[in-house]
Amino acid sequence: MRKDMTISNLKYQADSTPCGDKADMQTNVYHVAYAPAIKKAYLFHWGCNLECKGCLCKKEINCMALEENLDVVFRDPRFCPPQTPSATLSFGKLVSLLENIELTxxxxxxxxxxxxxxxxxxxxxxxxxxxKVILHTNGVAMADASHIDDVIVSLKAITPELYAGYTCRSNASLLDNFRKYYESGVNLKAESVYIPGYIGLEETEKIAKFIASVDTNIPYRMDAYFASGDNPWRPPTPEEMQIALAVARKHLKNVYCTQQTKKDLSKADLLYEVVRLY
Structure with missing residues (x-):
């Protein structure tokens, strides 16, 4: 598959793949991105059971790795109008789209x-x-993991009041489901967003301790907060992220973080190109 592939030569043939009686059933998938170099697709779903104050979808609903979205982190959220998908894919059209690419x-x-x-x-x-199938989830609802390899659960916060204040929901089912995913045998990972002065060092240590109570080997990723939604918080500095990593590493064996500090990204800065399929 060539790296310079375009949207036009990756478009699906709407009726090329039969899916039995379920072909016309609607999925929640509204956007599909694809990295040809690693043969990986990203399916973006619409609809949520939380109302997170810092949700990325308040700022951008499509893949951040697309060339037109490389500036997402530094966009001013005050000038980001609400976005909703124009359409979602039927199961048959989604299958037809994915059948036409090399996919691992x-x-x-x-x-x-x-x-x-x-x-x-x-x-x-x-x-x-x-x-290989990878599910990113907030963990509030338990998905059928029988055909899923990796489950990455966004824990957000452990303190009930803090979690409820950020998401408008209780985290009781999340904590229970996190353990259930582990017991199911999937490759379980955890993540959270680090927000100085809100979901900061104290809460980060609580998150790390909770993960460790399940298994100290579970990988934990901290994402640096960037402005999304109408919030008073600021992004953490690189030094603050290093301190947060050290706190989490007191309890877990595999902790890392993500943070974009360069403002003017280009395709050359990416490990691999990502294109839009739908």
Missing amino acids: EVAFEGQEASLDPMLPDICRWLKDRGC
């Missing part, structure tokens, strides 16, 4: 993929094709 790995992203009624069917089809 698929990640479910966007809002909350576990709410997609077609998620088990999508996962089953992907596994039948030999793909």
